[in-house]
Amino acid sequence: MDDADKYDRGGLIPMAVFLTKNAPGLRTSPVKRGYWIVRRILGEKIPSPPADVPTIPADETKLGDLTLRETLERHRADKNCAACHARFDAFGLVFENFGPVGERRNEDLAGRPIDVKANFPSGDVGSGVAGLRDHIKAHRQNDYLDNLCRKLLAYGLGRTLIPSDDLLIEQMQQRLAANDYRFDTMIDAIVTSPQFLNRRAGSF
DSSP states (O other), X not given: OTTGGGGTOSSSTTOHHHHXXXXXXXXXXXXXXXXXXXXXXXXXOOOXXXXXXXXXXXXXXXXXXXXXXXXXXXXXXXXXXXXXXXXXXXXXXXXXXXXXTSOBOSBOTTSOBOOOEEEOTTSOEEEXXXXXXXXXXXXXXXXXXXXXXXXXXXXXXXXXXXXXXXHHHHHHHHXXXXXXXXXXXXXXXXXXXXHHHSOOTTOO
């Protein structure tokens, strides 16, 4: 759809499958959605949460007087939680105008107005999906491209990457920059690489 951006659609991150998978059912989950973005899209390595993390009600209508955003702010007040949550909560809060199954909305299930502003770890402020895209382009583009190249190369080679693949990753990124970031540039770099053309005997 040509005007998908008018509805915060278009591309991978606003797809309902991602939004629904990372929500518990009767509320959204900025934590899960944000964690998915920084881990799967930006390639960050974040440790698993401790076993004794306090839970948040799984129903938006049972959050009491607080919004989900305010509930997360209170959670981050615990210094044991703040370090990790500061890395990804903002990336999930920008999706609050998408409900538990990815539907567009202006209010949460308790009738409270939606706020999609986010203070990203870099210090800049963004709003909604457009704000997230702007932030990634301005501050995290290299992380995004590195992660994309690594995932696509691992898929193309059918194996885990090893240190000797780093040169090819660098070449893929250079070719992307020189060719207006066309996706087929990465494909061509992979299928013409020595790693792809010279597989070990018995490797299928």
